[in-house]
Amino acid sequence: MAYEEAKKKLRGSICPVITPFTENGEIDEKAFVELINWQIESGSHGISVTGTSGEPSSLTLAERKHVMDLAKKTINGRVFFAPGTGSTNHDETMELTKYAEEIGADAAMVIVPYYNKPNQEALYQHFKTVADSVETPIIIYNIPGRSAVNMEVKTMKRLAEDCPNIVGVKEANKDFEHVNRVLLNCGRDFLLYSGIELLCYPMLAIGGAGFISATANVEPVKVAELYNAWEAGDVARSQDLHFELMNLNDVLFKDTNPGPVKVALGMMGKINPKLRLPLGFPSEQLVTEVRDTLIDLGKLPKEAAVK
Numbered sequence: 001m002a003y004e005e006a007k008k009k010l011r012g013s014i015c016p017v018i019t020p021f022t023e024n025g026e027i028d029e030k031a032f033v034e035l036i037n038w039q040i041e042s043g044s045h046g047i048s049v050t051g052t053s054g055e056p057s058s059l060t061l062a063e064r065k066h067v068m069d070l071a072k073k074t075i076n077g078r079v080f081f082a083p084g085t086g087s088t089n090h091d092e093t094m095e096l097t098k099y100a101e102e103i104g105a106d107a108a109m110v111i112v113p114y115y116n117k118p119n120q121e122a123l124y125q126h127f128k129t130v131a132d133s134v135e136t137p138i139i140i141y142n143i144p145g146r147s148a149v150n151m152e153v154k155t156m157k158r159l160a161e162d163c164p165n166i167v168g169v170k171e172a173n174k175d176f177e178h179v180n181r182v183l184l185n186c187g188r189d190f191l192l193y194s195g196i197e198l199l200c201y202p203m204l205a206i207g208g209a210g211f212i213s214a215t216a217n218v219e220p221v222k223v224a225e226l227y228n229a230w231e232a233g234d235v236a237r238s239q240d241l242h243f244e245l246m247n248l249n250d251v252l253f254k255d256t257n258p259g260p261v262k263v264a265l266g267m268m269g270k271i272n273p274k275l276r277l278p279l280g281f282p283s284e285q286l287v288t289e290v291r292d293t294l295i296d297l298g299k300l301p302k303e304a305a306v307k
Contacts, residue, residue, distance in 0.1 A: 006137045007167055007189055010080055010107055011209045012045025013224040014193065015216040016053040018258045018265065019067060021274040027063060029070060031271045035217075036074045038270070042220035045210065045227070047075055048109055051084035052146065052172075053214045053258045057114075058276035061092060065099055072103050082139060086111030093130055101136040108134070109170060109212075111141040112151050120155045131163035138165050143172035143195060153181045160186040170195045170212050176202065183207055197249035201242035204230045214257050215249050218264045219297070251293045255282040263290050267300060 017039065020031040036047055049071045050056040050064050059067065068083045075081050085096035085108040093110060100108040110130055112123060131138050140159070144150035150173065159166045168191025171179050176199065183192055183206060191209040194200045200211040204227070216223040222241055229237035252260045259275060259282045266273030267290070275281060282290075294300040 003137060003164055003167055006107065007191055007209075010046065010082065010137065010139075010168070010191055011227075013043070013210055013216055013220070013227045014046035014048050014080075014082060014212045015039045015044040015220060015223075016048045016051040016084075016212050016214055017071070018217055018261055018271070019050070019054045019059065020262075020265075020271040021276065023272055023274060025274065025276060027067065028272065032067070032070060033074050035265075035270060036071060039216070039220050040075070040078050043224035043228070044079065044216060044220050045224060046080040046082060046106075047071060048082045048084060048212060051109060051111075051141065051212070052143065053217065053261065054084065055258065055276060055279065056084055056087070058279070061095065064096060068096075068100065068105070069103060072105065080106040082107040082109050084109045084111065084141065086113070086141060088113045088115050090126055090129070093126075094133055097130050097134055097136070097138075101134045105136060107137040107139050107167070109139045109141050111143065112147040112149060114143075114147040117147075117149045120152055123149070123151055124155050124158055127159050127166065128163055131159070131166050135165060137167045138163070139191065139193070140166065140169040141172070141195070142169055145172065145174075150175075150178070153178060153185050156182060157185040160190055167191050168193065168209060171199075171203075172196055174199070179203065180206055197253070198246065200226060201230075201238060204238070214261055215245060215252055217258070217261050218252065218268070218294075218299070219245065219248060247293055248297060251286075251289050254286055254289065260286060260290055263287055264294060264299075267291055267294060267304065 020028040172195030194203040194211040226241040262273040
């Protein structure tokens with residue numbers, strides 16, 4: 001595996017596509033395929049599934065594999081594919097990451113295990129064991145707000161040095177000082193993706209490779225354009241998009257992701273906004289805020305305000 005080639009390829013706006021469900025809670029395959037096609041047609045540079053936005057902890061292992069299969073088939077090589085393969089369970093993470101390699105994913109995104117709060121040495125051993133089991137490029141997914149533990153820079157540096165296929169990290173981390181030190185210690189060619197919507201633009205400014213933003217589910221064109229404008233040297237346009245997206249970014253995270261995102265996609269006629277328990281539907285007040293924000297952005301007609 002040419003990891004230098006992967007580092008050149010795995011860049012841009014990677015949409016973490018949600019998992020749509022039918023009213024009875026089954027995976028809505030038709031809506032899922034349509035979402036992926038819409039993302040690619042809208043300019044997203046890559047697709048991820050079964051990450052946080054895809055409700056992976058509410059899916060069985062068989063369902064996660066099925067979603068990965070369906071996504072890989074639908075993408076059909078048009079953009080790169082980096083499914084989420086992490087779990088709080090080590091053996092499940094190994095199984096899913098090996099499966100991603102089996103079906104030919106371009107990379108696998110492995111989350112820092114949530115709930116069990118491993119120490120830094122345990123994190124190193126977990127990720128090294130997973131990385132050593134495959135040749136597929138691995139993207140660490142560091143999301144301390146969900147996992148309750150932060151992968152420290154020194155741990156990430158060890159992994160980057162010891163595992164050639166660990167090529168980058170999705171930092172859903174509001175500590176921008178930490179994020180800067182990732183590139184300083186892991187190398188400027190280490191792929192740094194923002195998982196915090198308001199840091200998508202700032203991370204590009206320090207040498208980031210792009211972003212894996214839940215907002216791309218709702219506004220894929222502008223999220224992809226933010227990256228494209230930066231790459232083209234149009235700093236002013238990239239900054240404008242950063243601020244244009246801010247209200248949408250804010251409202252989509254006023255409740256647990258992907259609740260508000262699914263509400264928005266439901267209003268746009270893309271999906272049935274069904275969530276699986278233990279996640280629940282956002283409040284009526286937030287639903288109204290989402291609707292108003294979509295109207296302001298021109299994503300819904302003004303008459304939608306009376307519904």
